[in-house]
Amino acid sequence: MHIPDGFIDAPTSAIxxxxxxxxxxxSLRGARKQLDERAAPLAGLVAxxxxxxxxxxxxVGAGTSGHLMGGALAMVLVGxxxxxxxxxxxxxVQALMFADGGLSAxxxxxxxxxxxxxxxxxxxxxxxxxxxxxxxxxVVVGSFVAALVxxxxxxxxxxxxxxxGGSEVFGLGAVFSAMFGTHVxxxxxxxFITALTVSSLLSSRQDLVFGWKAPLRSxxxx
Amino acid sequence: xxxxxxxxxxxxxxxxxxxxxxxxxxxxxxxxxxHHLEPQVKILAMFLFIIVCVATPIHFWQAFVVYGLLVxxxxxxxxxxxxxxxxxxxxxxxxxxxxxxxxxxGSGERVEVLGVSLxxxxxxSGASILVKGTFGVLCAVCLSATTPAREILRGLExxxxxxxxxxxxxxxxxxxxxxxxxxxxxKIARLSRGFEAQGVRSWRxxxxxxxxxxIRSYERGERVYLAMLSRGYSGKLPDTGHGSAGIRQxxxxxxxxxxxxxxxxxxxxxxxx
Numbered sequence: 001m002h003i004p005d006g007f008i009d010a011p012t013s014a015i016x017x018x019x020x021x022x023x024x025x026x027s028l029r030g031a032r033k034q035l036d037e038r039a040a041p042l043a044g045l046v047a048x049x050x051x052x053x054x055x056x057x058x059x060v061g062a063g064t065s066g067h068l069m070g071g072a073l074a075m076v077l078v079g080x081x082x083x084x085x086x087x088x089x090x091x092x093v094q095a096l097m098f099a100d101g102g103l104s105a106x107x108x109x110x111x112x113x114x115x116x117x118x119x120x121x122x123x124x125x126x127x128x129x130x131x132x133x134x135x136x137x138x139v140v141v142g143s144f145v146a147a148l149v150x151x152x153x154x155x156x157x158x159x160x161x162x163x164x165g166g167s168e169v170f171g172l173g174a175v176f177s178a179m180f181g182t183h184v185x186x187x188x189x190x191x192f193i194t195a196l197t198v199s200s201l202l203s204s205r206q207d208l209v210f211g212w213k214a215p216l217r218s219x220x221x222x
Numbered sequence: 223x224x225x226x227x228x229x230x231x232x233x234x235x236x237x238x239x240x241x242x243x244x245x246x247x248x249x250x251x252x253x254x255x256x257h258h259l260e261p262q263v264k265i266l267a268m269f270l271f272i273i274v275c276v277a278t279p280i281h282f283w284q285a286f287v288v289y290g291l292l293v294x295x296x297x298x299x300x301x302x303x304x305x306x307x308x309x310x311x312x313x314x315x316x317x318x319x320x321x322x323x324x325x326x327x328g329s330g331e332r333v334e335v336l337g338v339s340l341x342x343x344x345x346x347s348g349a350s351i352l353v354k355g356t357f358g359v360l361c362a363v364c365l366s367a368t369t370p371a372r373e374i375l376r377g378l379e380x381x382x383x384x385x386x387x388x389x390x391x392x393x394x395x396x397x398x399x400x401x402x403x404x405x406x407x408x409k410i411a412r413l414s415r416g417f418e419a420q421g422v423r424s425w426r427x428x429x430x431x432x433x434x435x436x437i438r439s440y441e442r443g444e445r446v447y448l449a450m451l452s453r454g455y456s457g458k459l460p461d462t463g464h465g466s467a468g469i470r471q472x473x474x475x476x477x478x479x480x481x482x483x484x485x486x487x488x489x490x491x492x493x494x495x
Contacts, residue, residue, distance in 0.1 A: 004317050006354020010277040028386050040386055040457065041447040044393020045439050051394065052401045052439075053432050068432075077436070089390045096265070096374055097248060099362035100313050102355065104272045167347030169328035189425070196429030197436070205437055 002094065003109055003158070005102030012165025017107025023115040024088055030081035039082060046074045046086035051093070069154065069186075071117030072125075072147035073194045076139070076211035077201070080122040087114035112157035121150035125211060136202050139212045144195035151187035155179045247399075248310075248366040255474060256300035257368045260467035261377025263475035264369060268361045270479035275357050278486050280350035285489040289482055290353075293360050296478060300368050310363045317355055324348035371395045379459055380466075389457050393443070401439050408435070 031039040050070035070090075074083035091109050094100040101109045125146040132138035159176045166175075201209055251257075256264070271292075278285050297307055325335075328344025335345075365374070375395060379388045408431055417427065447455075467475075 004314060004351070004355035005272050005358030006276050006351050007317065010273065013276070024387075025384075028384055032386065038447075040389035041393050041443055043386075044390045045397060045443040047390055047394040048397045048401045048443075049436050049439050051398060052405050052435060073432075085387065085390055089387060089394055092378075092387075093391060093394060096362060097366040097371065098313060099311065099359040099366075102272065102276075102358040103269055103362065104276045104358065167324070167343065167350070169324045169330070169341060169344045169347045171329060192425045193429050193432060196426055197432040200430050200433030201436060204433070205440075208437070208440055 002091070002101030003105040003112075003161075005104045007102070007105060007166065008108055008161050009165040010104070012161060013104050013108055015164075016111045016161060020088075020107040020110040020115065024084065024110065027081040027084035027088075031085055034079060034081055039085075042078055043082040043085045043089070046078050046082060047089045047093075050074055050086060050090050054090075068190055068193055069113060069117055069151055071113060071154070072121035072143060072150045072190065073197060075118050075121045076125065076143045076146070076194070076198055077209060079210040080118055083118045084114045087118060108158075108161050112154045112161070116157040117150050117154040120153040121146035124149055129211070136199075136206070136212065139202060139209065140195050140199045143198045143211065144191045147194035148187045148191035151190050152180055152183040155183035249370050250302055250306065250367045252301045252368070254300045254368070256296060256364070259475050260380075260471055261369050261373040262380035263377075263467045263471050264365055265374065265377045265381060267475040267478050268365055270476070271482050272358050272361055274479055274482040274486055276354050278489075280346050280353070282486070282489045282493060284492075285485050286353050288485045289357055292478060292481060293357055293364075297360065297364055300364060302364065302367050307360065307363050307367070310367075311356070311359045314355055314359045317351060321348040321352040321355075324351070376459060385457060388459070392459065393447075396446070397439065397443055400442060401435065404438055405435060 031043065035042060050068070050073075053068045053070055053073070071083060071087050074086050077083075078086070088110050091101060091106060091113060095103050095106050095109075125142045128142040128145055129138065132141060156176075156179075159172070159179050162175055163172050198209060198211070202212060206212055259267075271289075275286075275289055278289075280286075297304070325340040325344035325348050328341030328347070330341050330343040332339045333342045333345070334340075369377070372392075372395065375388065375392055378391065379385075383391075412427075412431070417424075
């Protein structure tokens, strides 16, 4: 789902580019406020981590393998703002150095994977933390659901962009069902790995899990 | 997020040349004009060229022939071996499959091509995705093969990327080798214990790998960061004294997008006649 150049037309790419700039700007401010001078190294580490973890492929069948998107995991580990920055940086580096995702499509990719992926996970996780009892296993359950849902939601972001600026070759229904279907499967893999990783971290270094130690706040306030 | 099954050890990152930093692994050392251009010039030139390319309607096929020659010319001037460029471009494959499906399964008016019924719109859109995507990938491969990662970073800083993002990229570049080598070691350790990823049952194990990796990365990163702070790190890249591109450099670099834009304008005039 790293969109290459030419997949979505130029005006749409520009609009989502602008939206992504705005979204990243919000997280730049938020991360500075939330993490002071540790913002850069922490987000940098998470970026490396996502980059590395994206190399772990897990089979989803039919000859393809999915790899972690990492947005939800990053959100639970370091909070939404640092997670947005980390995923954004991963996408910049992948586009510039690995030709993974087009440079003109960077705004589209940042919008789906960083903004939609992370914030949808955050909202869902926040809601679950409010409902569920304040115990460690709730963090695991919360990350599971957040990861499970954030992947197909990010895929829906792609379908929206395709609807606005893609070609009309395939009907939207077909694109939606294909993208949504595969990404529900990938989401299941993502959910298991995210939840298991969080639980493995909770049992050894729970101080590193933002979603556990962070006080519960509404998304608007953070 | 879907890639064909691949061996992580064969990923470009793990094409092993120990002792070099991240970006160096991708750089092919030459003394070409492209190598000597300042990174900010290269990044901006590439970005503008891709924008022109993406903004060109696919039925301006003559323009795309010239774009292709421009890209090929750049690769040849940079003295990059074509087989390496081709291999690094394979990342595009999933979208190539998608582009191939478009004429076959696409909707709308059908045309006969060599006795096969294809969607006209599908042919156009598929070709558009294929051509523009390929040029984008070739540009990025060209950039990373001629520019070390820390230079790309410097280029981004000169192009006024917000400092916090520059810092995050710099930390990423600083740590990514260490972490990916760590991953490779952990993988070899897994393999030597007879582990093979088999569907759902392996997920628990892979998650532990991810957890261990995060802790290792975090602790190492914290140590390095504290060491950097104690040596006076302020968040700025050290100034090595060179690096502002002169008019000559800008002229050389921007030749690529400017030529592309001229071609686009000329094709536009020609097509509308």
